Amino acid sequence: MTYVITKLCVDCKDVACTQVCPVDCIYEYSGDDESIPKNMLLIDPDECIDCNACVPECPWEAIFEEDDVPDIFNDDTELNARIMGVERFVPNRDEDQKLPTPDELNANNEKWGYKP
Ligand code: SF4
Ligand code: SF4
Numbered sequence: 316m317t318y319v320i321t322k323l324c325v326d327c328k329d330v331a332c333t334q335v336c337p338v339d340c341i342y343e344y345s346g347d348d349e350s351i352p353k354n355m356l357l358i359d360p361d362e363c364i365d366c367n368a369c370v371p372e373c374p375w376e377a378i379f380e381e382d383d384v385p386d387i388f389n390d391d392t393e394l395n396a397r398i399m400g401v402e403r404f405v406p407n408r409d410e411d412q413k414l415p416t417p418d419e420l421n422a423n424n425e426k427w428g429y430k431p
Contacts, residue, residue, distance in 0.1 A: 319392050329373070339362075344401060375423060
């Protein structure tokens with residue numbers, strides 16, 4: 316089992332999740348393969364210890380336990396696994412990072428066709 320970051324994370328760049336992960340397994344990709352996105356973070360499924368700490372911390376509600384990933388984000392489980400063994404780093408959070416408003420959260424969900 317692992318946790319999965321979905322496309323709801325795209326362009327959010329909040330990175331609050333990385334600040335609470337006890338094993339530092341949430342990464343930003345830094346290589347040259349254009350099929351692995353750099354505008355979202357990805358969880359290494361081999362390193363994740365299923366602690367759930369990142370889920371309540373994500374202001375965009377983008378993280379799910381593997382079994383609970385919404386159908387429209389099914390491809391993201393495989394996408395997260397692609398962060399294994401590639402160039403990557405754990406980003407730090409900007410102290411001035413603003414949290415999304417409820418309207419922004421809803422708009423992001425709608426953008427991806429996700430109905431919580
Ligand atoms: S806190 Fe959520 S939206 Fe922000 S980088 Fe982490 S997974 Fe993505
Ligand atoms: S569930 Fe725990 S170990 Fe896995 S990514 Fe989230 S904080 Fe890290």
